[in-house]
Amino acid sequence: MGLNWAEHSVEIAAPIETCFAAITDYETFPGWQGAVVDTEVLDWDKNGRGKRVRLFIDAKVRKVDYTLDYRYEEPERIEWDFVEGNGINAADGHYLFEDLGDGRTRATYKLGLEVGIPLPGPVARRAHRSTLKGSVDDLKREAERRAASAPKAQAARSGSEREATLAEKAGIRRPAASTPPPPSADDWAGDDGGHSVAELPGRIVNRAASTGMDVAGAGVGAARRAVGLGLRVPSALLDRARGLTTRDR
Numbered sequence: 001m002g003l004n005w006a007e008h009s010v011e012i013a014a015p016i017e018t019c020f021a022a023i024t025d026y027e028t029f030p031g032w033q034g035a036v037v038d039t040e041v042l043d044w045d046k047n048g049r050g051k052r053v054r055l056f057i058d059a060k061v062r063k064v065d066y067t068l069d070y071r072y073e074e075p076e077r078i079e080w081d082f083v084e085g086n087g088i089n090a091a092d093g094h095y096l097f098e099d100l101g102d103g104r105t106r107a108t109y110k111l112g113l114e115v116g117i118p119l120p121g122p123v124a125r126r127a128h129r130s131t132l133k134g135s136v137d138d139l140k141r142e143a144e145r146r147a148a149s150a151p152k153a154q155a156a157r158s159g160s161e162r163e164a165t166l167a168e169k170a171g172i173r174r175p176a177a178s179t180p181p182p183p184s185a186d187d188w189a190g191d192d193g194g195h196s197v198a199e200l201p202g203r204i205v206n207r208a209a210s211t212g213m214d215v216a217g218a219g220v221g222a223a224r225r226a227v228g229l230g231l232r233v234p235s236a237l238l239d240r241a242r243g244l245t246t247r248d249r
Contacts, residue, residue, distance in 0.1 A: 018146050
């Protein structure tokens with residue numbers, strides 16, 4: 001019968017590295033690749049990328065699965081060798097990524113399949129093209145989602161790092177998290193040892209609350225110190241610290 005070929009290209013508003021990372025993140029495919037029912041990474045290469053991967057596909061006319069051995073020219077090209085399949089006799093092709101600049105990428109997916117079930121040629125070709133186009137469109141959405149979320153994550157990290165640097169300059173150390181020692185039998189009893197088991201949840205809550213107050217107190221002290229040194233701190237923390245400083249006077 002031979003391979004039935006199809007090809008589809010799309011421009012993606014995401015850097016080439018983001019596109020490559022998404023299409024090689026095989027274990028997440030069921031969450032965003034509409035045709036993929038499940039995946040199983042059977043082997044990894046020395047760079048931690050999937051080397052042998054089994055994919056379970058909803059191919060419109062029926063569900064099939066096949067195993068591929070991948071090889072990479074990161075981040076521009078992904079190729080594979082067909083290992084075995086159920087409902088698929090052979091698969092060949094590649095994914096190509098072209099850096100268009102300004103954080104944009106052209107992705108081209110070319111795939112040849114030989115199905116292992118009798119289907120009229122037009123039906124097989126239509127199903128193949130539809131599935132392949134859907135795969136590329138799914139990649140576009142996922143890569144653009146990842147690209148959009150990256151600046152937010154970076155901004156959050158930068159903000160935390162900036163606050164840590166200011167605190168270090170001020171000589172302020174974040175209070176170490178303290179873990180209270182495991183309660184002893186005496187902790188659960190009053191002077192007469194008469195507390196019942198029914199009272200234990202309330203006593204546990206009270207103990208946890210007192211520990212939390214100690215940690216909060218340490219944070220307020222750090223805020224006061226930052227205000228005294230004239231450092232810039234987040235507005236909510238600054239207002240809190242000023243209020244406490246005024247109240248103490």
